[in-house]
Amino acid sequence: MSRRTLYVSATADSAEPLFSTSANLRTDFTDRPFPELRPNETKSIDVSCDQLRTLGVSRPILFDAGSVAVTNSDDVIFLISDGDFECGKIVRFTYFREGDAFRVRYDVDP
Numbered sequence: 001m002s003r004r005t006l007y008v009s010a011t012a013d014s015a016e017p018l019f020s021t022s023a024n025l026r027t028d029f030t031d032r033p034f035p036e037l038r039p040n041e042t043k044s045i046d047v048s049c050d051q052l053r054t055l056g057v058s059r060p061i062l063f064d065a066g067s068v069a070v071t072n073s074d075d076v077i078f079l080i081s082d083g084d085f086e087c088g089k090i091v092r093f094t095y096f097r098e099g100d101a102f103r104v105r106y107d108v109d110p
Helices: 016-022
Strands: 004-007 054-058 061-064 070-073 074-081 089-096 102-107
Touching: 004 016, 016 054, 016 074, 070 102, 074 102
Parallel strands: none
Antiparallel strands: 004 054, 054 074, 061 070, 089 102
16 A cells, blocks of 8 residues: 655645645545555546645655555655646556555646
8 A cells, every 4th residue: 555645736836835735735635544555556637727836745654554664765756836737637656666666647638
């Protein structure tokens, strides 16, 4: 399972206010007690353009229930509207292992 740390803000203009405000943390992609994804699981959220100035992922966590191992990621992705993506486009975050590291990357549909 990976704990997804997805943040979305209508007002933040830099990474610090985006990631430091708990109200920006989005957990509505699941009804589970923790904001998590299971292996090969895909989730989507829709955000209206007026509510989306910045979004990003900060230091996601991978938890292997079989071995009870936790892998922390150092990856931080900060994106700003009309610079890194255009409203109305699909922004996709992909979580993956790279050797012993847990990583996240993003892409934006053209």
